Every structure is written in structure tokens, then in C-alpha cells.
Amino acid sequence: MSVCFRSLVLLLSTVVCVINTTCVAASVVFQQQAQQVVVGFLQTVEETYPEELTFSHNIYELFTGLGAKVIRLDYNKVLDFELIRQSALEEAHGDISKIHDLEARMIKEGILSFLKENEIDRVFIPGNYYNVDAEPYAPTPNRQLVTAAIAEIVHENPAIKLMGVCGGLQGVMHAMGIKVIRVYKLLGSHESAAVHAVSMPDPHHKDVVLHRLRIVPGSxxxxxxxxxxxxxxxxxxxxFFPDAHGGVVSNDPKNVKKLEDLGYKIVGFSDDGIIEAVEDVHGNILFQDHPEALAINMLRGHVYPATDSTDATSSLQDLRYKAALSAISIIEDFLYRH
Structure with a gap:
């Protein structure tokens, strides 16, 4: 089934939701796709960050509603990290300088094996209330270790697709050696940085405030x-997408050059020059903002076209609707691109 046809079915389903005020998230058409796409979803059974399980449930609902099979890639339980550390220590034969690389290799091998065993051909890395560069919510070591392994695996395997949002983008960039800093440090003040937290505390809320993303031509x-x-x-x-982050990829020239040397392209900016979207050499797209949030709300019937094009409120509603349609297309591209 083509992406365009799935979008049409989704649009018709959304209209039905608005008219009848009830909605079944997954249509029969989407359910027929369930065995064709398997998404590895980086999450955990036990909540590590505030609202982590709520956000995870919303995204799971989105993917299954669009016909995907979702397998939890539990960053705390997918591997025996203590055994890996012991094995790396033994293999290092007392040379402490080797331990990090040995652990990274073993984790990468373990994650790749997990992906193959479960026939996972695409991975989604969400964001949440954590940072890779500062307190108070630094990522647990296991989460960033698994993210680093995924980043390398995807970089080396074009058949495995990747999408990351918010902290997912930051985690991948950090893993690849790209500098991530606080927004206020880049913009010069907490006041200037506040515009990038307009969708706090819940970017998945149906009436969340949105922030403009400017997309590079030709990307x-x-x-x-x-x-x-x-x-x-x-x-x-x-x-216009939800935006809720305190960290950001540094846009200093040396960092940008390093990013580009690795095959990444910056394809989205905010009005103040913050890097908001990045494409890798295989066409995978990572977002600093939250397109998945609008897609979730469209599936739930909370986003619909404006009825009066002359009304100011309707104009804003139309912008949200077009952004939600775009968000659905972005998610479908991740799920069904070959």
C-alpha cells in the first residue's frame, strides 16, 4: 500500500472521528500492515524519567495505529551489562584504557543480535526529561550505551532505519562525537532559551503550544x-511542531563541520538559528522537536481542518492541521520507507 493511500485512509478516519466524536485508532487497513514493519522502540519497563511511560504509551499507540509491530528495546534489560563489564575487564588483561572500547564492541554486538533475532528493521529513539550534557536528568549509563550502539549500527547498515526526537537526536549526536550544549548557553540567556520550552510540560497534549521549524529546500x-x-x-x-528541550546540538562552525564530515546534513532550523532537524547519509531524519506529538493527536481525532478560512483562530487551526498531516507523513516515511 502506498504512503499516499495510507495518508488518505488516515485522513478519512480522522474526519469520521470528528463527526462521530469517537475514534478507533487503528483501522483495518493499518492492522493489515502489522507484520510487515517491526519497530524497535527504545524504552524501559520501569520508569526512569518523569512521564517516560506515558510518552512511551502514546508513541506505541501511534505506531500500532499506523500498522507497525512494536518491540520494546529495553535499555536496562536488553543485555546483561554487568556480565559485559566483567568480560571487558577480563579481556583487557589489566589495561584499563581498553575497557571502554571493549564494552562498546560487546554492547554493539549484543544489540545487533537482538535486532536480527526480532527482525527489527527500524529503531525509534524518543526523548524525555534527561540531558546528555548536564543535570538534573542525565541519562542512565545503559540508555546512552545502547543509543551509542544503535547509532553505529545504523550508520553502518542502511537497511536499518532510524528516527529520533528531542533527546533521541541529542543522544545519537553525542554518541557520534557531536557536541551537545544547553540552549541558554548557545542563545546567551535563559529568557531567550524559554521559547524552546513552549510545549512544556507535556508536548503530547492536544492543545500544546507550537514552535516554528524552518525546513531547508531540497532536503x-x-x-x-x-x-x-x-x-x-x-x-x-x-x-509548527511542539518544542520542549533544554539541550541542543551546538552550531559552532567546528561542530557543524564535524557533523557534516560524518555524513549528516542540517535540514531544519528554528527562527533563532537552533538546529532542529538533521538527516544522515542514509536519509534517516532526527528531530529536536516533536512531530510525533501532532501525529498522535491526529490519530486520536484532536486535529482537524479549519472551517472558516477568514477567522484568525481558524488560520492557526489550519497551520496545526497541515503540520499534523506533515507529521503523519514523516512517521509513515520512517515506517514504510525501503
């Missing part, structure tokens, strides 16, 4: 969203 991301929004006179596309 894969631009081609995906061009079905739903028009470019400006310079070819740039604008979408």
Missing part, C-alpha cells in the same frame, strides 16, 4: 512535507 524532509505545505519565495518550508 528529504522538504520533499516529505511538500505534499501538505507550500514553500516561501526562497523555497523554505515552515511547520
Amino acid at each position: 528529504r524532509l522538504a520533499s516529505i512535507v511538500s505534499k501538505h505545505v507550500e514553500p516561501d519565495t526562497n523555497g523554505w518550508y515552515s511547520l
Whole structure:
């Protein structure tokens, strides 16, 4: 089934939701796709960060609603980390400088084996209330170790697709040696950084405040969203997504060059120059904001087209609706791109 047809079915389902005020998240058409796509979802059974399980449930609902099979990639239980550390220590023969690389290799081998055994061909890394560069919610060691393994595996295996949002983007960039810093340090003040937390505390809320993402012309991301929004006179596309983050990829020239040397392209910015979206050499897209949030709310019937194009409120509603359609297309691209 084509992406366009799935989008049409989704749109029709959404309209039915609005009219009848009830909605079944997964249509029969989507359920027929369930065995074709297997997503490895980086999460954990026991909550590590505030609201982690709630956000995970929302995303699980989104993927299954779009026909995917979801397998938990539990970053605390997927591997025996203590055994790996002991094995690395033994293999190092007392050379402490070797332990980190040995552990990383063993974790990577274990994660790759897990992906193959479960026939996982795409991985989703969500964000949450944690940082890779500062307190108070630094990631647990296991989560970042698994993220680093996934980042390398995907970089080396174009058949395995990847999508990351918010802290997922930051975790992958950090794993690849790209500098991640606090937003306020980049912008110069906490006041300036506040615009990047407009969707706090819950970016998945149906009425969440949105933030503008400006998409680079000619990028894969631009081609995906061009079905739903028009470019400006310079070819740039604008979408409004939930934005809720305190960390960000540094945009200093040396960091950007390192990023580009690894095959990444910056494909989305905020109005103040913050890096908001990155594509890798295989076409995978990582987001600093939360497109999945609008997709979740569209499936739930909370987003619908404006009825009066002359009304100011309707104009904002139309922007949200077009962004939600684009978000669905982004998620479908992740799920069904070959």
C-alpha cells in the first residue's frame, strides 16, 4: 500500500472521528500492515524519567495505529551489562584504557543480535526529561550505551532505519562525537532559551503550544512535507511542531563541520538559528522537536481542518492541521520507507 493511500485512509478516519466524536485508532487497513514493519522502540519497563511511560504509551499507540509491530528495546534489560563489564575487564588483561572500547564492541554486538533475532528493521529513539550534557536528568549509563550502539549500527547498515526526537537526536549526536550544549548557553540567556520550552510540560497534549521549524529546500524532509505545505519565495518550508528541550546540538562552525564530515546534513532550523532537524547519509531524519506529538493527536481525532478560512483562530487551526498531516507523513516515511 502506498504512503499516499495510507495518508488518505488516515485522513478519512480522522474526519469520521470528528463527526462521530469517537475514534478507533487503528483501522483495518493499518492492522493489515502489522507484520510487515517491526519497530524497535527504545524504552524501559520501569520508569526512569518523569512521564517516560506515558510518552512511551502514546508513541506505541501511534505506531500500532499506523500498522507497525512494536518491540520494546529495553535499555536496562536488553543485555546483561554487568556480565559485559566483567568480560571487558577480563579481556583487557589489566589495561584499563581498553575497557571502554571493549564494552562498546560487546554492547554493539549484543544489540545487533537482538535486532536480527526480532527482525527489527527500524529503531525509534524518543526523548524525555534527561540531558546528555548536564543535570538534573542525565541519562542512565545503559540508555546512552545502547543509543551509542544503535547509532553505529545504523550508520553502518542502511537497511536499518532510524528516527529520533528531542533527546533521541541529542543522544545519537553525542554518541557520534557531536557536541551537545544547553540552549541558554548557545542563545546567551535563559529568557531567550524559554521559547524552546513552549510545549512544556507535556508536548503530547492536544492543545500544546507550537514552535516554528524552518525546513531547508531540497532536503528529504522538504520533499516529505511538500505534499501538505507550500514553500516561501526562497523555497523554505515552515511547520509548527511542539518544542520542549533544554539541550541542543551546538552550531559552532567546528561542530557543524564535524557533523557534516560524518555524513549528516542540517535540514531544519528554528527562527533563532537552533538546529532542529538533521538527516544522515542514509536519509534517516532526527528531530529536536516533536512531530510525533501532532501525529498522535491526529490519530486520536484532536486535529482537524479549519472551517472558516477568514477567522484568525481558524488560520492557526489550519497551520496545526497541515503540520499534523506533515507529521503523519514523516512517521509513515520512517515506517514504510525501503
